[in-house]
Amino acid sequence: xxxxxxxxxxxxxxxxxxxxxxxxxxxxxxxxxxxxxxxxxxxxxxxxxxxxxxxxxxxxxxxx
Numbered sequence: 341x342x343x344x345x346x347x348x349x350x351x352x353x354x355x356x357x358x359x360x361x362x363x364x365x366x367x368x369x370x371x372x373x374x375x376x377x378x379x380x381x382x383x384x385x386x387x388x389x390x391x392x393x394x395x396x397x398x399x400x401x402x403x404x
Contacts, residue, residue: 343373343374348389348393372393
């Protein structure tokens, strides 16, 4: 399997669509590189990616 680049929105829509209203557009548009592609991503891994992305956006907000 090859690496795949997707938007965080694709991950959220696939595993946790109920979280969409709680994420802003900047977070949803974040580009995520998946080593083995979207098709074999597990829900636990998807949640970890979402949490990390939220933290990254919060950290960058504090820096501005």
